[in-house]
Amino acid sequence: MESFGVSKPVSSNQTSLHKDLEVLINRYAKAVDKTPITDFTYEAFEQIKQKVAETQLPLWLDSFSGTGVSTRYFAQxxxxxxxxxxxxxxxRLRAEPQPEGENYMLVRGECEGLWRVMxxxxxxxxxxxxxYPNPxxxxxxxxxxxxxxxxxRSMLRISSRIELRTNWEIYAREFERAxxxxxxxxxxxxxxxxxxxxxxxxxxxxxGHTLWQVTSDARDVSV
Ligand SMILES: C[S@@+](CC[C@H](N)C(=O)[O-])C[C@H]1O[C@@H](n2cnc3c(N)ncnc32)[C@H](O)[C@@H]1O
Incomplete structure (x- = not known):
């Protein structure tokens, strides 16, 4: 079990949104992503497909789940x-072992590769x-x-409804802008x-940190 004491607010050499954010978003909209994908990420995708097929339920992906506290909560x-x-x-995945639930599972994978395969x-x-992805x-x-x-770009393509949380306001505002x-x-x-x-x-x-939530629901909008 990790130690979760008092945490300092995020400190950064940025005081506002990153100057390159818009350039990067526009570049990635057109570029082909060739970043290698690990075997364990492909395996994670196979496990996800199997679990979803077994449950016959719509998929709720909890990326950067850490020990899975949020995953179990959302499933319940x-x-x-x-x-x-x-x-x-x-x-992290082994830190707080819980029996797999009927509608709940944790898998080991790299989120970026997984989103792309999906x-x-x-x-x-x-x-x-x-x-709370790493800031x-x-x-x-x-x-x-x-x-x-x-x-x-892949994350957007697979996600009609998104919720991101962070304790760094600049990160939240960058995500919103993106x-x-x-x-x-x-x-x-x-x-x-x-x-x-x-x-x-x-x-x-x-x-005592301010927690930020950014949501997006694109079910009525084509991306
Ligand atoms: C700050 S922790 C947050 C964990 C959990 N969501 C929470 O709020 O307690 C960030 C987590 O992201 C995981 N992580 C970082 N980069 C990742 C990546 N590219 N793919 C998958 N997990 C990643 C880390 O292992 C860590 O568990």
Whole structure:
């Protein structure tokens, strides 16, 4: 079990949205992503397809699930979805072992590669949560952020409904801007959390951070 003490607010050499964000979004809209995809990510996709086929339920993907606290919570609250958490860290995935639920599973995979395979195969989510992805706050690491990465396009293609949470306002506003530049409806708000649904949310809330939520529902809009 990890230690979740007091956390400092995100500190960055950026004071506003990244200057290259728009250029990157436009570039990735046209570019072909050739980043290698790991074998364990292909395996994750096979596991997801199997679980969804077994349950016959729409897929709720919980990317960057960490130990899976949010995955289990969403599965319990939404028995009409098959909720699958994905994280690249086998250590995190093993940290809080729980029996697999009927509509719940954790898989090891790299989110960016998984989104791309899913997009290539025309395999879509019905709900996609991305709770507290690593912020990569250094300006030079913009391409490691979800919206600064070539996989952002694939993420959009597989996701009609998106919810991202972060404790860094600039990250939330960049994500919102990236959605807008991609012609996706979007909303941003500071989140009042009565009950933390992830370990990091628990830590950030206890540390007094403002939590940001960005949502997008594109069911009526063609991307
Ligand atoms: C800040 S933690 C948040 C975990 C969880 N969502 C929470 O709020 O407690 C970020 C998680 O993303 C995972 N991660 C980072 N990059 C990843 C990637 N490219 N693909 C899959 N998981 C990744 C890390 O292993 C880590 O568990």
């Amino acid at each position: 609250q939404n028995s009409d979805y098959c909720v699958i958490g994905v994280d690249q860290s086998s250590v 997009a290539q195969e025309g395999y879509y989510t019905s709900m996609h949560t991305l709770l 990569w706050p250094k300006s030079q690491h913009i391409k490691r952020r979800v919206h600064g990465n070539a996989a952002f 959605l807008m530049l991609s012609n996706r409806p979007t909303q941003i708000r500071a989140l009042e959390v009565d009950r933390a649904v992830t370990r990091f949310e628990e830590k950030y809330r206890a540390s």
